[in-house]
Amino acid sequence: MKIAQFRYSADNLAYLIYGDRNALAIDGGAVADILSFATEQGLTLAYATNTHGHADHTVGTADLAKRAGAARLDHQGLAREGKIDLDGERIEVFSTPGHTDDAVCFYTGEALIAGDTLFNGTVGNPFSGDLDVFYRSIQRILALPDNTIVYAGHDYVRQSLAFARYLEPDNPDIDAYLAAYDPTHVRSTLAWEKRVNPYLRWNAPAIVDLLRRQGYDVETEIDRWRSLMAVE
Numbered sequence: 001m002k003i004a005q006f007r008y009s010a011d012n013l014a015y016l017i018y019g020d021r022n023a024l025a026i027d028g029g030a031v032a033d034i035l036s037f038a039t040e041q042g043l044t045l046a047y048a049t050n051t052h053g054h055a056d057h058t059v060g061t062a063d064l065a066k067r068a069g070a071a072r073l074d075h076q077g078l079a080r081e082g083k084i085d086l087d088g089e090r091i092e093v094f095s096t097p098g099h100t101d102d103a104v105c106f107y108t109g110e111a112l113i114a115g116d117t118l119f120n121g122t123v124g125n126p127f128s129g130d131l132d133v134f135y136r137s138i139q140r141i142l143a144l145p146d147n148t149i150v151y152a153g154h155d156y157v158r159q160s161l162a163f164a165r166y167l168e169p170d171n172p173d174i175d176a177y178l179a180a181y182d183p184t185h186v187r188s189t190l191a192w193e194k195r196v197n198p199y200l201r202w203n204a205p206a207i208v209d210l211l212r213r214q215g216y217d218v219e220t221e222i223d224r225w226r227s228l229m230a231v232e
Contacts, residue, residue: 001089001108003151004037005185006030011155012056013186015113017106019087022046025070026106026113027153029060035067047084049073051115051153052103079104096141098134099124105141111149112141112190119152120188121160121177123199126229135225142200146191155186160197167198167231168206199228 006014008030015026016034018041025048028034038045045068048061052075065072078084078093085091092107096117103124106113116124118141126134157178165174173195177188194200201207202224211218216227 001086001091001110003108003111003113003149005151005187006033006037007155008033008060009056013151013153013155014060015151016043016045017086017091017108017113018043019089022087024049024084024086024091025061025064025068027051027057027061027115028064029057031060031064031067034064038068045070046086047071047073049078050075051105051113051117052100054100054116057115057153075104076102094140096137098126098128098130098137101128101130103137107144107148110147111151112144113151114141115153117141118150118193118197119154119160120150120157120186120193121164121197122156123197124153131226131229132222134229135222138200138225142190142194144190146189146194148190150188150190150193152186155183157181157183157186164196164198167210168201168204170206171196199225202228 001017004016012029014028014030017024023038023043023045025034027050028048048065048070050058079095083090083092093104096103096105099116103117161174161178177196208218211227217223
């Protein structure tokens with residue numbers, strides 16, 4: 001499966017997963033660009049869906065599906081099915097509640113389209129209000145292979161890495177991460193997220209020391225996760 005990324009609004013990122021003939025649009029707010037790309041590549045836009053229900057992600061889905069003659073699929077229904085097949089290949093779909101109750105991720109076997117659950121350099125705000133279920137969703141993602149390419153729902157890289165540097169000023173990987181940042185194709189790998197993204201680094205000594213100095217609970221992993229989510 002191949003993946004094309006499209007920027008819309010200030011920092012939103014839309015995606016097209018495609019094979020030889022058919023394509024699946026995810027958070028397709030970049031309607032004109034997606035349709036143009038599909039035409040240029042000789043693709044049929046077969047499906048359109050979302051990572052979650054926030055309006056900045058669903059804004060183009062109905063229009064895109066109507067103009068392309070695509071089936072508009074419920075993302076939660078896909079997660080219950082656990083997959084969607086495209087050109088004979090399986091795309092895994094699984095629930096990742098935490099940012100929102102309805103959040104899902106799409107995994108091609110090589111790449112993860114994570115919506116607002118996991119960003120490049122940070123994680124989503126816990127609008128669901130349930131930090132424990134969010135922690136379990138992050139753990140589900142961390143179980144994927146380290147070479148998994150991480151595609152997020154927004155480009156927050158520069159501000160996220162500024163906060164990561166605030167938390168871990170001596171982390172040498174932050175500069176390397178920023179050097180590889182390409183605003184025309186925003187991505188990282190899970191391995192790099194583990195090295196730089198503070199919200200995946202609850203066991204890193206520098207993070208644990210910081211939390212302890214600021215009076216946060218660091219006894220267990222989930223305590224450290226909850227504490228990290230409270231740091232400002």
